[in-house]
Structures are given as structure tokens and as C-alpha cells.
Amino acid sequence: MDIDGTLIELAERPDEVVVSTGLPETLNRLSQRLDGAVALVTGRRLDDIDRLLGRLPIAAAGQHGLERRDAAGHRTTHAVDRTLMATIADRLQGFAAGHPGTEVEDKGLTVALHYRRAPDAEEAARRFVKEALRGVGDALSLHDGKKVLEVKPFGVDKGTAVREMMAAPPFAGRTPVFIGDDVTDEDGFAAVNDLDGISIEVGYREPTVARYRIADVDATLALLASLADRNGEGSMTDRGI
Ligand SMILES: [Mg+2]
Incomplete structure (x- = not known):
């Protein structure tokens, strides 16, 4: 999952976003339900994720896939000039x-x-x-x-992060799901489409290669809470692609 515009409403400035009550707890429960196969894939720095959400035991890719860490906190970083x-x-x-x-x-x-x-x-x-x-x-x-x-x-993006994560436990062998709202998420959508996964766009930005759509941040949070609790259905709509 992307973070800004997906799990958190966009704000005037990136440091002014407001994390909804219960989001960290929902992510934790979802991760437990999926045996740790939950990841955040964001343009933010990894350290910035911790500042926003607290230090969650959840895998994450920061800066569009350039830095990555597993749930235990082990980091890898792509070489950058x-x-x-x-x-x-x-x-x-x-x-x-x-x-x-x-x-x-x-x-x-x-x-x-x-x-x-x-x-x-x-x-x-x-x-x-x-x-x-x-x-x-x-x-x-x-x-x-x-x-x-x-x-x-050039050459590293959110799709790179998805492919790298899917190559190792606890993600390997699973069906990937990518949820995001913005243009950099298109690489993540394309990667999960290639892996026969589920690509979900938050909102109504076009064009997109996402195959499913969910209305907004609130609907995304409701879907995640429902998945974390195993009760009820989400509110995705099939884009018919
Ligand atoms: Mg976003």
C-alpha cells in the first residue's frame, strides 16, 4: 500500500498530514492476519513512516523503492548518485x-x-x-x-519494490495486491498486474493501469479494517478492464 492519498488524506504540506485514529492498529492486525505479508510502498523516507505511524513491525519501501526494510527492520538501499x-x-x-x-x-x-x-x-x-x-x-x-x-x-520505482518483495518471504508465492492513488503507483499496479495480482486505484485519476478502483481514503481504511477483522466485504468496484 501507498500511504499519502491512500491511507492518509493529502495535506497542504507533507508534514501536515493527519493519521486517522486506529490506522496503525489496523495495519498491525492486517499484518498478523496475513502472517506478516503486508507492506507500505511510499515516496516518503522510511524514517518518515515511523514518524507518522510509529515504528510498526511491517515491511516497507521508501523513496519509491530506493530503500527497503523487512518487518524485522533489516534495511537495503539501492545505489544512488x-x-x-x-x-x-x-x-x-x-x-x-x-x-x-x-x-x-x-x-x-x-x-x-x-x-x-x-x-x-x-x-x-x-x-x-x-x-x-x-x-x-x-x-x-x-x-x-x-x-x-x-x-x-531512473530505473527504480514502486514496481521494483513490489518485485523485490514478492521474491522473498513472507510475500513469495502469494497474490500481490497494490493500493495507491498517484502516478508513481502506476509502476506498482503494473508490477502486480504482471504477477496476476490485484491493482486498486484510490480515487478517479486517469489514465491508470489499475484494474480496480476504490473511492477514497475513507473507503480504503474501511476495506482494510474489514479485511483485518475478517468480517464483511469491502467497497471496491470493478473497472471492467
Ligand atoms: Mg499517494
């Missing part, structure tokens, strides 16, 4: 300094430029990021998300 990322982060900071309301989230392995509080800066921000990336060849990729432009190394 941190000097290059720092250079890009510096350039984006320069842009943000001249565009009040925009904000750079430097996560070390990835960097995000948020413009939710500065909607008028959207086009300028997109142009600036594309221009900044033009000089670095194929090394970095841009994801155009919900009020955010995310820069990350």
Missing part, C-alpha cells in the same frame, strides 16, 4: 526561494518540489524541473504527481 541528487536539490531550492509557497522536500535519494500552496507556480515549476533534468541525461526521472514534481534516479 547522491552528489547528483544534492545538485538537483540545490537547484530546486533556488527555484523555491523565488516562488513563495513552493517547497523542496530533500529526501536524500530523491527530491520533491511541492506546489500545492502555490498553484500559480505549477507551470514554471514543471518547466524548471524539466530543464534541470535535461543536463543529466537518463540518470534521473521526473514523476508529475498530485501538486508535486518528484525527481528520482
Whole structure:
């Protein structure tokens, strides 16, 4: 599962989100029911997940698959040109300094430029990021998300995280399910589709390769609670794909 926009409502700033009461407990119960085969797959840093949800004994991939840890907390990290990322982060900071309301989230392995509080800066921000990336060849990729432009190394994404997790216990041999809301989740959807899994988009963003849809964060939380408690049905609708 993705986190922001999936388990938690989006906020003006990433550090202003509000975790609904009971979410950590629901995730714990779901994980217990599935013998530990539950994972969070987010653009946030792993440390940021702990700040939000507390330190849960649940597997997680952070920064779009660049860092990963199992339920016991053992970490693996993909190699990243941190000097290059720092250079890009510096350039984006320069842009943000001249565009009040925009904000750079430097996560070390990835960097995000948020413009939710500065909607008028959207086009300028997109142009600036594309221009900044033009000089670095194929090394970095841009994801155009919900009020955010995310820069990350090319070749590792949420689909990578899904495939890596599915190759080892406790996930190996199971049917993967990916729930997410934004463009970076498309890689996760594609990966589970390839593995004959279940891809679920939260909301109504198009286009998507997700095969199922659930209305919003509240509906997702209700579905998870119902799965965790083994009572009742969720509220997914088949997109007919
Ligand atoms: Mg999201």
C-alpha cells in the first residue's frame, strides 16, 4: 500500500498530514492476519513512516523503492548518485526561494518540489524541473504527481519494490495486491498486474493501469479494517478492464 492519498488524506504540506485514529492498529492486525505479508510502498523516507505511524513491525519501501526494510527492520538501499541528487536539490531550492509557497522536500535519494500552496507556480515549476533534468541525461526521472514534481534516479520505482518483495518471504508465492492513488503507483499496479495480482486505484485519476478502483481514503481504511477483522466485504468496484 501507498500511504499519502491512500491511507492518509493529502495535506497542504507533507508534514501536515493527519493519521486517522486506529490506522496503525489496523495495519498491525492486517499484518498478523496475513502472517506478516503486508507492506507500505511510499515516496516518503522510511524514517518518515515511523514518524507518522510509529515504528510498526511491517515491511516497507521508501523513496519509491530506493530503500527497503523487512518487518524485522533489516534495511537495503539501492545505489544512488547522491552528489547528483544534492545538485538537483540545490537547484530546486533556488527555484523555491523565488516562488513563495513552493517547497523542496530533500529526501536524500530523491527530491520533491511541492506546489500545492502555490498553484500559480505549477507551470514554471514543471518547466524548471524539466530543464534541470535535461543536463543529466537518463540518470534521473521526473514523476508529475498530485501538486508535486518528484525527481528520482531512473530505473527504480514502486514496481521494483513490489518485485523485490514478492521474491522473498513472507510475500513469495502469494497474490500481490497494490493500493495507491498517484502516478508513481502506476509502476506498482503494473508490477502486480504482471504477477496476476490485484491493482486498486484510490480515487478517479486517469489514465491508470489499475484494474480496480476504490473511492477514497475513507473507503480504503474501511476495506482494510474489514479485511483485518475478517468480517464483511469491502467497497471496491470493478473497472471492467
Ligand atoms: Mg499517494
